[in-house]
Amino acid sequence: MKPNFKDRKPAIAGSRSFFPVKHFVIFVCILVVFLAWYGSRLVVAVVPEEGKPFAFATYPGDEWRISLTHSVEKTAWDDYFLVQGANKMTMTHTRFSSLGWGYPYAPSEGKLTRTADGRFDLEMNRPYKELALRISEQAMPHLIHGEEDYDLIRLYGQGTAVKIKIQYRYEYWWENYF
Numbered sequence: 320m321k322p323n324f325k326d327r328k329p330a331i332a333g334s335r336s337f338f339p340v341k342h343f344v345i346f347v348c349i350l351v352v353f354l355a356w357y358g359s360r361l362v363v364a365v366v367p368e369e370g371k372p373f374a375f376a377t378y379p380g381d382e383w384r385i386s387l388t389h390s391v392e393k394t395a396w397d398d399y400f401l402v403q404g405a406n407k408m409t410m411t412h413t414r415f416s417s418l419g420w421g422y423p424y425a426p427s428e429g430k431l432t433r434t435a436d437g438r439f440d441l442e443m444n445r446p447y448k449e450l451a452l453r454i455s456e457q458a459m460p461h462l463i464h465g466e467e468d469y470d471l472i473r474l475y476g477q478g479t480a481v482k483i484k485i486q487y488r489y490e491y492w493w494e495n496y497f
Contacts, residue, residue, distance in 0.1 A: 357488065358488050361376070361378055362485070362486055363377050363483065363485060364482075365462065365481055365483050366495065367479050368481070372491075375464055375467065375469075379402055379403055379404055381401075381464075382400065382401050383402070384397050384400065385450075385483075390457045390458055395415065395416045395438075396413065399411050399412050403485075404485065405485055407446065408446070408448075408485050409445065409446050410447060411442070412440055412442045413440075414434070415438065415439050415441075416437075416438050417439075429442045429443040429444070450483040452471075452480070452482075453478065453479070454472055454476070454479045454480075460472070
């Protein structure tokens with residue numbers, strides 16, 4: 320059976336489309352462009368050794384932090400990270416409530432200042448590709464980004480090792496779902 324390419328419409332109806340599924344092709348092209356754009360956005364990925372990973376959207380110049388309780392001194396501790404790109408983040412500073420056992424104190428650690436609220440701020444600017452943490456109930460770690468607060472103990476439980484890294488969304492999908 321040979322296809323019939325003869326135009327059966329009257330001339331007054333306009334030209335016949337050479338590609339009868341052009342709307343479908345346009346839709347598929349738009350979908351591919353959207354997925355390419357969406358997949359190339361950055362995410363902060365939290366990947367546990369066991370269990371379901373999660374991620375949240377970020378962008379270069381964005382800041383997030385890990386908030387925890389120091390295991391010996393039992394005081395608040397916050398590590399601040401600046402997103403610089405895929406596999407590139409910098410711990411800009413750490414903020415803690417007291418000087419005590421296990422706290423940085425040497426001048427080589429960074430510039431130590433006291434904040435208006437009485438806490439200590441240590442400027443560090445240390446680059447990281449990824450962070451590795453073992454979650455403990457004593458520390459009660461939370462990952463905080465903007466108004467969102469992710470309780471790592473509630474998500475993964477005591478003793479779980481997690482890696483935190485900056486990835487393109489497609490890399491995160493590929494590593495965790497395929």
